[in-house]
Amino acid sequence: QVQLVESGGGLVQAGGSLRLSCAASGGTFSNYAMGWFRQAPGKEREFVARISWSGGSTYYPDSVKGRFIISRDNAKNTVYLQMNSLKPEDTAVYYCAAFVGGNHYASTSYDYWGQGTQVTVSS
16 A cells, blocks of 8 residues: 655745655555645645656646646655646645546546645735
């Protein structure tokens, strides 16, 4: 079973950047495609990015495309989310999870969720 721990969140001004990390342990990290989701207060969990097990394929929703970049280092069992040109509407708790099959936009297609890291973007 994979355990995931996110880090790197914080407070940043609009237009700034942050890089989130998600460290995996307890399983074969390179077997899994990985995803990032976010959840703002009172809202549903939202898909942010997905990367294939090899890192060769990535997917983003239009809301973050061109601003966020997902990457992974299988030697370090870590997946990253580089977030640029941040906007106040990016404020949320960000989670990483392992993709286990299905529609990659759906949170139900993922398992082994981390505890999340808070990102707050001030205007």
